[in-house]
Structures are given as C-alpha cells and as structure tokens.
Amino acid sequence: CRNSDNHCFRPSEKCGVLNMTKITEHGKKVRKNWTSSWTVLQGSTLLFTKGQTGGSSWFGGQSKPELTVDLRGAAVDWAPKDRSSKKHVVELKTRQGTELLIQSDHEALVQDWLQALQESISTHAWE
Ligand code: I3S
Secondary structure (H helix, E strand, O other), X not given: OEOOXXXXXXXXXXXXXXXXXXXEEXXXXXXXXXXXXXXXXXXXXXEEEEOOOOOHHHHOOOOOOOEEEEOOOOXXXXXXXXXXXXXXXXXXXXXXXXEEEEEOXXXXXXXXXXXXXXXXHHHOOOO
C-alpha cells in the first residue's frame, strides 16, 4: 500500500478510499455526514482524512487526519440494515462511545476492510 510519493507502508498497514460517517459521538447520536475519506489502518489506529487519495496531501502534513480512531476494545461488524439505505456498510463501535459507518459500493473492498479491522481489534485487544 503506497501513497503517490511512493512512500511504502508496512505490510500490516492498509489504506484506501472509503465513505464514512459518524453516527454517535461520546454515546450521543449525531447527524450523518457521509464523506469520502482516505482511510489508513496502522496497527490499532484507524485514520480518516477527508477527500484525499494520498500523496503529500496527507503525508506531507498539509492535511491532518480528520478523525483518528483507537481500535483497542472496539467492535466491528456488518451494520444492521436499519443503519443505512446504502449497501455494504460496516459499523464500528469504539470503547470511547463513537460509532461510525464505513461503506463502499465495492463489496469485496468493504469485506477486506472488515477483516483487517477485526484482525487489528483481536491483535490489540489486550493492550
Ligand atoms: O439514517 P438517516 O438519517 O435516514 O440518514 C440519511 C440522512 O442523514 C441524509 O441526510 P439529511 O437527512 O441530513 O439531509 C443523508 O443524506 C443520507 O445519506 C442518510 O442516509 P443513508 O441511508 O445514506 O445512510
């Protein structure tokens, strides 16, 4: 997984473009705001940067992550149908009381992300 500066991420890292919205923040429901985000999984951290597809834009420091999610103690699975009218939606619930939906029209891509997130959560469960 490389950005456009050809910076090479470690194999344990995953990145790509996903649609994302928060649905709950600190346990409180918030209004959905779907955005296309450059998404990076690094260890137990998931980063979202708005509308960037890589390159100096996010890595060069111009554009800080819009949202950083600590995956330790989080739960992730396919979202129940009532969460969204969109297809291929994954729901992520953090220990801090933030709930996110992540989505793509490409089912296999979402499937890969779900698997990567589940692996990260189980790997870092006891930290
Ligand atoms: O679950 P909801 O509230 O029906 O979600 C939809 C709305 O948030 C809508 O925006 P406003 O009601 O704020 O105008 C969004 O545009 C939709 O995308 C949301 O639904 P989906 O089913 O796409 O998650």
